[in-house]
Amino acid sequence: MKKLRSHIGGTPSPARTIKRSQYGKQTTFFSSRKNGSQIVCEVRLEADACFLWEQDKNVVSYREQPERLTLEVEGKSRTYVPDFEVCYADGSKKFVEIKPENVFLKPKYLALYRAARDFLRDRGDDFELLTDNEIRKQPRLNNLIKTYSQARGVDPLELAYLRDQLRVLEAPMSIGDLLALPSAPSPASISAAIFELELRCDWTKPISTNSQVFWG
Structure with a gap:
């Protein structure tokens, strides 16, 4: 199965490599003018979120699959890679998880995301759950x-x-x-x-x- 790579040059490589044609996935390349690179999105919803960051004047850059975190979730050690890291003009960073609203409501995911939020905020970063309801507001x-x-x-x-x-x-x-x-x-x-x-x-x-x- 062919692996997809992005970010040629000085930008760090994704912490988790997205593979082509995974069942239930629709891998999409988003051509980012703000980053000057192709962003590899595991699902179309992630590509749709990129439009929001491209327009946001406060966002200076963003990248996919940025970092592998080791978390304690309900007494067990878990590894987790957020979907995106978003960097802002004031120097702050936000790690973003993108999922449909109904996925976020599942208890096993809520526990993981609470642990990620607490871990990241303890080190001075922010964490956001971004759903289809927010990303796909029309028109x-x-x-x-x-x-x-x-x-x-x-x-x-x-x-x-x-x-x-x-x-x-x-x-x-x-x-x-x-x-x-x-x-x-x-x-x-x-x-x-x-x-x-x-x-x-x-x-x-x-x-x-x-x-x-x-x-x-």
Whole structure:
């Protein structure tokens, strides 16, 4: 069975290697612009969580399968590898476990995660249980996927051109009206600006060419 590797270079290798085609798993590669690397996700839900960290301005980096912990769980020694380590601009770190809500409710998992939380907090790190209910809020997730994907490959010059145009335009405008300008900015630059929150819009509704965007 072929093993998947990620993080070529100076970033530490995952503590637990994810294998391809495990039963019940849907291994996914997430192309992270923030990390400049491919993130190997054991299930699709983990890849969906990556969109949240890509947009979060406080997150500077994140990595999968970061560290093997030795814990005491109900009187027994257990090893456990959190799904992700997330590093923040203030220097803090959070270890994150990602699972569907119904999995977290099982007593055997709750005991493990309580032990992990206590262990990590004792050494000054945080621990979070992140569920599908939080990750897959709609239409936020679809908006993140759409704008992140459409911004792929955007050139810095395209973004600079968009910013120059916005300086002489009056907000708000619809995305369609921006694209209809005589010398319109590129769709990729608009998507990138929306994802990075340079252009503000209503994330409680699906983003389309009719969406109003604000700036300044």
